[in-house]
Every structure is written in structure tokens, then in C-alpha cells.
Amino acid sequence: MSEPATENAADDSWVPRNDMVFESDEKAYQFYCLYAKEMGFGVRKHFVKRRSSGLVYSRVFCCYKEGFCRSLKEGKKPRPDSRTGCKAHITVRIMDDGRFRVTEFDPNHNHELIAKANETETEPIDKPASVKKAAKKNVNYRSISRSYIPSKPTNFTDDRVPRVDMEFENDEEAYNFYFNYAINIGFSVRKHLIKRRASGLIYSRTYCCHKEGHTRKRDEQVQERNPKPYDRSGCLASMTIKITKSGRYRVIVFEPKHNHALVVPTKAHLFKWQWRRGLIKSPNDQRLSSEQAETQVPTSITSHNKNAMMVGDVGAILQYMQEKQAEDPFFYYALRLEQDDQLMSVFWTDGKSKVDFDYFDDVICFDTSYKTSDYRRPFALFIGVNHHKQAIIFGQALTYDETVESFKWLFEAFKSSMCGKQPKLILTEKSEAISNAIAEVWPGTIHRFCVWQLYNNAVKHLNFVFEGSTTFAKDFSRCIYEIEEEEQFVSEWKSLLEKYDLNSNTLLANLYEDREKWSLAYERHAFYGDVKSVLVKDNMNDALKKYLDSENLLEFFKHYENIVKEQLYAELQADFNARQGLVKTHASRMLRQASNVYTPAVLKVFQAEFDMSIDYMVYNCGQIGTVFEYKVTAEDHPNEFIVTFDSSNGSIFCSCKKFEVAGIQCRHVLKVLDIINIKELPPKYILKRWTKDAKATNQGEVTDSAVNSDSKSSKSKRYRTLCSLLNKVAEKASGTVESYNFVENLSDQLMDQVCKLLLQSARPEKPYR
Template sequence: MDQCGDSAASEDGSCPVLDDIDENYTVRDCSTVEANIFSDEVEEDFSIDEPIAVDPSAAENANGLDPYIGREFESEHATYIFYGEYARHVGFGIRKRFIRRSKLNNEVIGRTYVCSREGIKLSRKEVDHPRPTTRLDCKAMMKVKRYENGKWIIIKFVKEHNHELYPHSACIFESPLINTYNEAPKSAEIDVSKTILLATKRGRPKKVQSTEKNCRNLFENEQREPLSIGDAQTLYDYFMRAQVSNPRFFYAMELDEQQRMRNVFWADTKARVDYAHFGDVVTFDTTCLTNKYETKIVSFVGVNHHGQSVLLGCALVTDETKASFLWVFRTWLTVMQGGPPKAIITDHHRTINLAIAEAFPQTCHRICLGHVMRRVPEKLGKACTNNERFIYKFEKCVYDSLTVEEFERRWKKLVESNGLLDHEWIQTLFEDRNQWVPVYLKDIFFAGMSTSRQGESVKSFFDDYVNEKTSLKDFIDQIELALQRSYSAEEKADLETYRRTTSLITGSPYEAQMASVYTMDIFKKFQEEILLIPSCTAVRVREEGAEVNYVVKELRIKRNGLRGVIDYEVLFNGYETKVCCVCRSFEFKGYLCRHAMVVLFAVGVFDIPSRYILKRWTWDAKNIDICNGSQDSGPEFVAKCFSDLRADSLKLAEESSLTKERYRTAKIFLKEALMKVASMEKVPVSDPNTKSKEAQRITWQQN
């Protein structure tokens, strides 16, 4: 077997763009290496002094990256780097396909580089679960030969590909290699054809390429710490399964100085699509898994238009350092390919706070109120928590304070009367009060993801699947079940909204208006506000031009069964038809409160103004006008198209599943549609059920 003769470093000591690899291994589209099904083949003979005709027009019109027949290079290695850089720019992977050696001295005198999708994968009948092929018989290639003067010249170049190109996710990046690899690979117990590598040093990410040894190190290394070899294999197997079913599944890994996995991140297609629609508010949740390294699973969770939790990405971290959290945040933000969230909710964790302040400086960071309240018994001890009056007053101070002044007055009285002035945790809570106390955050939209009232709770996405006794293997088994149930719940809610059999239970014009606008789940929450309107009375207290101040008196039943009246200040602007309540329900949850609607009714506004109807809560939250938009490419466009088509597909599925005839008609239609769409991009499709799209992967080096 011929070996590549170039070293991993250039003569000036700088690292090349690509690491040299064995002839039977392939540098893949997205920083990967895969076993070549072909043996080492030799091209047809060509004379070493054969003249070559230079294409003048191609040479004149080519830019610095374009190959053309007759282009000269100083060395074979230079041709490899050149074609690799061209492939990165255009968006495909390359492979060293043929080699030609001199019969006189066995020196390399010719090379052929091909697209990584060249060739046709040979079938193996004995394989029970064959992997999806990535070979599409692509003819794109570049052939070079060495002349007597030592120059290497392009003698053949085929530009056209028969598949989609990915210039933003190409595999070859100009950065130092993490390792070199000069020996033949071991038996392929672990397939490295779809592996992505994240690099070793801490800091802001920078893209680099991955070599075969890099990939194998991830899953074949002893993995003494921080992850065991069994954990690594479990992750790898899951990623391989996910790539088959998710056309744009992404995963990334960070290694420590000994090339062992430290942190891992992944996100599927739906997570990236959902972030485009519902990435305004995100919860960052951490859960400890059972192993001797105390690995934590961290998840990014959003809320869709049904008020359901949606997973926006996962990561495993093996240490709770600022550097690890920064890596996770920056990786996630890059993968989502959008701006940072407007608000993020986390546990009360000092290291996470510091990392968020650096990674998302413009994002409003809120500490989960439920997390704070659950820790009260643990932090304050029995002396306070066994006192029912203390618990009642603590909750009243936190939940019922309508102004900052009211909260701070109640807090001071509470801590003084219970001897907590010098309590360290209480002091820390008060210092961080603007991050967890509702009265400080009422003007920030949180999509209902953090508790605002006593008795409310927000569940983690994996609450029903993961606990402190869950191993990594068990978690991987459970995550697919959790995701499937999440997808099914959303589809069910979509269908219920489309069928819409909402029953109106009051005569309110606002109820009738929003019944056909909001999704079923959000409408039910809005309907709760409608039902409480009769308990409210609006009293005009002051008028100044277009602005009118009201006090809405709401009758409440207290815990002890006694009645009480709570006053809410509401400001109405007649010129702009704006209404603002001191409870800030709209600002916090995204729909109007009963107090605001009482005032609207009092001034004769019987339709809720459009500014108070958030599209993210409506039945068509994911629907867009693709045809009339100016954008026709990029990740955001893809996400919007995906969501729009998915909504139509649900309607088709509902109508087509009623009878066998409808079902058969829909199947024929879908098969024809898929074949037609695929042919438009010149992508061969033999079976509409084929799931052979590759994952989208990038690699980073951190400084």
C-alpha cells in the first residue's frame, strides 16, 4: 500500500491545511475521514515530458482559488493544499484517489484528487444494518503530473458536481492541526466516517480540520477521564443513529490536553428550526448523571406556540468551570446561527452567572424562581421552615409585591424579625434580587417559563426521564423517547388547533376574538383571565390629556377563606390605544391580563389591539410568506421553509389517513413530489424512504 510521502508540516514550519493520510482513507465533506472501498489503484501511464495545452481563457478569468489546465505548482504537496482550499471554498470534501509512480525510481510523478462522493459503494449482503451511503458517483476531480523541471501541472480538471455543495460547512480549514497521523489505521470497530472534532484549548472558537487519528482518538482512546470508553461509545452510537434520521444533525466535542473528551454538544434539525421561531426566551437546565466523574447533562429549552417545552440543544460537561460553560454557550449560539436569546433562565449558580454575562452580555438573565424557592428549606433550616407563618410571609413577600418598594419593605421586616440579617445565603439572594424576584422582572417577556405566582412550577425537559441515579447510557436511551414524546405532543396540539372546537363560556368580545387566533393551549390560559373579569371593577382616578389612570379593584379569596380586595393601577392612552397594568402580565407572559381588559371595555375598546397579540402564541406562529420574502437562502430561510412545509404536511396527513383510497393517493403524490424536488437539485433519489443525508458538522480550534 502506497503511503503519502508529504510531511504534516510545510518547510517553513507552518501547519498545512490538510493532514496527509493513507491512500485508502478519505478526507470527507465536513472534517471527516472514512474507509475507502477501493484498493490502491494506478492510473493509465502518461509520459513525464508530455506537453500540456494551457487554456488561456480559463487562466485569465480564474481567481486565486480556481483550478485550470496548465496551472503550475512547486510541489505535489502544494497541489494537495490548493485543491483542498478550493474544495473548502466551494463546499465539498476531497480524496486522494490515484497515484502514479515512476518505474525508474518509484517516485511519485502523478496524482488524482476526487470529490469525496466519487465512486459507488459496493453492497455487502452479510451486513444486517448497512450504513447509508454517501457515494454518488460524482465525477468532479483534478489530475496533476510532475514535469522534468520539477513543476507540478494540472492536466485535467472536472468542475461539475452531481450533488449539493456546502460552502459554509466545508471540511478543510486553515488552522494548526491538533495531531498528525502517519501510520495505517486500526480495524474499523469504530466508524469514523461521520465524526466531528472540537479542539483542545480554551477560549473563543476557531474552525479547524479533523484527521483520521483525531476522530479515532475520540472513541478509541483509553478515555481514562473525564469520560469512560463505554460512555464515549454510547455517545458515538447515538450520534450515528441521529444522523440517519436528522438531515442537519450537529454535534461537537471539546478535548482536554490529553485528547480526551471533556465536553460534548449536540442539536437536531428540529432544535435549530424551533430556535428560529421560539428562541426569544431560553431556559438553561443542568442535571447530574451517575458516574464517578459527576458528568452533568445541560439542556437549552424553549417554549413553542402551544406553551410546550421544546429542546434547543444538549451538552455533557465534565466540570463546572466558567471555561466549560462558555464553550457550551458559544457552541450552541454558533450552531443555532441566529442572535442570542432576549432572555435566559438558569439555576442560581455563580459560575454559570459569570459565563452568561460574558457569552450573552445583552441578554436578560433570570435565576429560576422555582429553584430559589425549593432551596429555602435546605438553606434556612428547620427553625424557619417549620414555621408556617415564616413560609407564608416569605412567599407573600416574593409573589405578591407589586412594586420594588413594597418588596424591599417586606423583605427587611422578614429578615429582621427572624434573625436572618447575617445569613450568607439570604444576603446573596438580596444582592441578586433583580435576577429572581418577579417585581424586578415584570417588564421582561419570559413566555411563562419562570414562575410568577405561588403554586406555579416549571418542569425541566428531562424531569420524567433523568435523575441523579441515571447513567449516561440510560440517559441516551431515554433522550430519544423524550424527544419522540415531545414531537408527538406538538403534532397532537397542532391537529387540535387546526380542528378547533373551542367552546365560548362567556359573552366577552375578547374571548370570541382570540378563540380563532391563539393556539388551543394558549387560549385556555387566556380564557382563565376572561373568567376572572367579573371579579374586577375599574375606577377612574385621574385624567391628563389622552392618558387616564384607573385603579382596578379585584376581589380575592384568601387562604383562610376570607375575602380581600387588591388594587391594580392601570394606565390607558387613548391616542395610541395603549394599556399598561402594574401586574405586567402582557410584558411577562405575552397576553393581556383581566385588569387591562376591564379598562379596555370601560373606554369602549372591544377588540384587543394587534400590538397585544404576539404571533408566537398564534396557530400560524410558524407560517410565513416564503414566496414574497426577499431571502432565498441561508439557515433562517431553511428553518422557515421547514416549518411551513411541516404545517402543511400535518394537514395532509390528517385528511389522508381517513380512508385507504386517500392514503394511497397521498403516498403516490408524496413519492412523485419527492422525486421531482430531488431532480431539481440533480440529487439522485432511488427511494423516497431513503434517509441518507449527512449531518452538518464543523470543527473548531480554541485559542
């Protein structure tokens, strides 16, 4: 059994050892290959272990003589390098920061090692292929008699010459940079090697000279179909980039030397080989500058982004809308056509959605995650939250373009379908077109970015960080979803960027710049209704993905209706449980009050706040008139919260502003109420939208504007109010046969009475005699 050589003992940095750390498993493999070349053996990639996401978390690289040769079939040529069961290997395993650490290293071989490739011309029969290739590559490189080093042309600055450690936003930007460099130097570029992770992410690319490699020898009698206009010469000029933790690409290798004569760019049209991208067309044409080449737009691309409508979609849409309108008299749909009568947008909603919006119009989410998930149809949903903390749908749309005009039309259609009402707050993706449309169409509506959609977008564009670290997802989720204090958010966001080396990441920089539009630590005066947790829990992406790609749009509509029916059944079941379920007896008066008014889902949240309030301590900070101020703290929580109570009107406020954001009183207020001997919640701090009676209708609620407005608009306002009222009655009465028969029997009497009133008001006055 051979032992490792002891030469170069003074510098053993090239020898593997336990706890060595590499940026990736590929780096570890390259290091072990260099070690193997020095020692005199070949390397094989042995074991690989992956997580369910496809991420490699462990690898074993072994000697090429590991294991034993399998029994060969008769007549099959035996391998010259028979295996000997060698145990020499190295094992690397991923760490929390995405790097790989050496966990095992066995240097002992049970066979003789071979001489270095560059020290002998005689190669033994059992010399490994990896060493042979390395030797051949070295000989070819040394046999080059002349190397051509490009000289900089006039007005060619150093910042246009590649260099190691240069960084680019993406691999395409790096290619454009190297391509422009090649144009000015006098050679053409080919995309050579590409390496991807299991997720498809490109983590390494090599761009080389057009004369890289060697031209294959072909039979002179066989005529090649598309012969190359030039012969390759094995040129080694190239540039290699690799992805960094921040998502940018860094130049790790740049070889400027060519083994062939370069071409003067102004004479390139005289040579057989052509420049890439058609930048040179004829001797009289002038080469376009890189700026001109990048700014030219094909004439086939229109001024706005259009998603191609599939064949048969228009007919399916019209058929579905007509059928639904026949079933539901309150069904509403709108179509947007372009000047060439091309269908660009569709919006529709039904009677139940209108009733739900009348009750829960305080917050909605415009969910466009379907159009950003590479589905074939650009589906979008208007989603709200009901009193059971369940997702409810107010409307849906197919938007085949994403311009400001398209979104303006869509929001106008939604407003018209809801009898002129608009939401108090809307959450959307981060989009300039959507923001501009909302500002113009719904000026009184608060617009914020949806953190759930921001998180999904980050997962898509930062997958190299999510897959490379086991802790990033948890830390990023905390910054996005949980932190409610401004100072704490700023501190933890900066720590996140430092920990994962993401200070130069453009996506996260833009998110931080717009933090006041999405972070829970800012703008805590608006009501959100905990829509974030509802979207995470009731997400329909997976259920709709398959059918959004279906060839038949009617199949998608059918499947979508089944999902809506499941949601309706879940809501009815929650209503029944809230009304008929057993109410747990509580020792506290406040909990008994909450269990009587709140739905079970909301009661669960309230009880959690009540239980947490027990561990808090209260300090009296003083009094100004009828206003008392208290400081509330907890032993395990460094933050202090200020609660003010006005004894004149019973108003109470907390600096955490949980009630303003979620509509449920916080633990700090509950603790102060207990200290000042108020054992029940004041009625004004129990939002009707969270109670069991959230959808109870008061038939006397008719706005004065609908009754006493001027004659020009009074009829339309009364009509909209009556539609809303009768729609609520229809929605409730259709639940059972008995309630339906009751309303149907009264309808004739109601119509007779209405006709009498109309006749009395239309009776002509008696003429004067």
C-alpha cells in the first residue's frame, strides 16, 4: 500500500484535511483533482445526496480504483485499469451558510501511484483518463509556438477590458460585455460551458474565442452539409464567471491570449467567418456601437406587454359568461376590447361576492401571482377576509396585457359591479402600472404592497440563497412577516444582508427602499384584517396551476367553480359551528363576553392575547386631566409600550397599534383594563366584522343620500341600494326550501303594494274649473 508523497512538505496547503471549507461542492472537487494530479491517481465522483428540493448537501469523491470491476460478459473487452477496492476518498457536506466543509479524508491507497503527467513521456497502461487528459492539455498548451495578446485599440479604456473579480448583474450582461470587448479586439465569441443547479439556476458560464477547440477530421469524399467558414485552432482565450451569494456574477478566470492572428474590426467583413448578432452586414455598412445595438427594438414588439390568448378562449369566455348570467341575475361581467376588436381583459363577479363585499370592504388583496408563475393564462383574483378569517373572493379577471390603461379599466369595472363602492385598503404586487391605476381610479383607497406576493417573488429570484442556506428562509420570513417595531426592523434587515453577504443585491435593496409600503413596522394606522396569514393558509395556486395550463378554458372554469363551492361550504360550516357549537365556560368575564360575540377563529386570537397579558407588568406614568398614561413591559421582552386611557369617554390606545391594524385589542390594553378594574371590553372596541352577527342585515339601514338626493341621481342611487338589500335577502333565503317558499309567497304581496304606491304617486291632479 502506497503512502502520500512527502515532497512539498513545507507547503501542505494543496493537501486536503478535515474541516477545510469550500464555496461549493464543485470547488471541492477541483481541489481534490489538483491534489490527485500531484499524487498520481485519478478521481471519480462517487456518492451524492440531495434534499427533496434537489439541493446537494453531501458529496463523496473517491480514487478511480474504488470498488471492484463487475464480471464481464464473454467477448467484451476488459478495462485496462482494473479496480482494487481502494478506500482513498474525501467527503464534503453543506453548512448553514451554503458552503461545503470536509468531514472525512482518507489519503491511503492500496495500489501503486503513478508519476506526474509532466515528468515522463511513458504512460503506464493503467494511467487514469483524468490524468491523461490533463497531460494532453498541458502538451497542447506548451506546443503553441506563438501567442497573440490583444492590443487595445484607440479610445478603448481599461474599464472595457475584462478582469478577474469584475461583477455583473446577470450572465447575459457578462456575455454582452465580453462580446463588445471581442468586437473591438478582433475576434468573435461563443458560449462554451454552462453549469446549472438542480433547480435550473445557472451558477457558472464560460465564454470563449470562436476558434476554441479543434476542427474534426472528416472524410474528404463526404461533403459536409453546413461547413464551418473557419478552422478552429485550439485557442484558449476565454472568460469564466460564477454566481456569488448576492446573486451577481463574478469573473473568476480571464485568459486574454490567442494562438491565432486577430482581425482588425474594420476589415472583418473580408473574412469568411461572420460576427455574431449580424453587427456587420456588408463592406459599406458601419458597425453599430454597443449602445445602439442594445437600444434597438424589433418592430414586431408592441408598446405594451401582451400575453397570447389561446385558440378557443374567446368563445369559451362568452359561453361561460352567458350561462352564469342566466343562472344568477346579479352576475356581472365586463369585456375590454382593443381598436382591432381583440379581447384584452375580462372581469366577472356574482351575487354572493357583491353581498360579501358590502360586509367586508375594508381590505382586499389583488392577487396577480398567477400571471407571474409562468402559467399560460394571466388570471387575477380580488380576495378578501370574512369574519371566520377565511379567504373570500370578490371578483376575478383575465388580463392579457399589463398597461396602466388595462388596470384602470379593471378597477373601474370592479367599482361599477359593487354599486360604486371601493375598498378602504388594497394590497397588490409591486407594480408601477398598478400603483398609477389605483391612484387615479380609487383616490381614497390606501395602497400597500402585499408581503405574501413579495415573499413569493423573492423565492423566485433568490432561489440560489434559499437553496444554499438552511436558515435564510426563516430569517427572511421574520423580517417580512413578523417584526412590528421600526428600529428592530432596520437592525434585523441590516443583519440579514451582512450575514448572507447580500448588501449588493438589487432586489433586496429595492425592497428596503420601499419598506414603508409593505413592512408591518410602518403605516400602522390602517386596518389589514390579517389578510397575510389568510393568503398563506388558503392559497389556491397549486389547485389552479394544472387547469390554467389546460387547452380547454371551460375545463378551468369548471374546476375553479368547484374550488369556490368548497370555500362556500367551509363558510357555511363555520357559520353553523359559531351559532350552534358549544360555548366554553370561562372564569373571566371578558373571555365570556368575547366567546359570546366573536367567531371561534377570532376568539382564538383574542384568547391568546388575553393569556399573554397575564405576564405583563403595568407602571403608572402620570395623569393630564382625564387622560391617564401607563407603561406596559414584560420581563422577557425589552420593548416598552405606552397605553393611554381617557376616563371621560372610555377611549384607550396602545403604542403597538394592534387594534388599528388587526381589529383585536392587544395584550397591553387588556392588562391595563384589568388593572383599572374594567372587566369587559367597551362595545366600540368589538368590531362587527369579527362577530357572529357580522352579516346580520338591518333593513332600516338606508342612506339619506339615496332617499333625499336630487332628482337627477336619486333614482339610480335608490336602485343600487335596493339591489344590494334584495340581494342580501336572496342570498339568505336561498339557503333552504322553507325560506325560499316564504319569500316567494311574499313577493306577490310586495309587488301589489309597490304598484299601488306607484299609481298613487302618478295620479293626475284634478283640473281647475
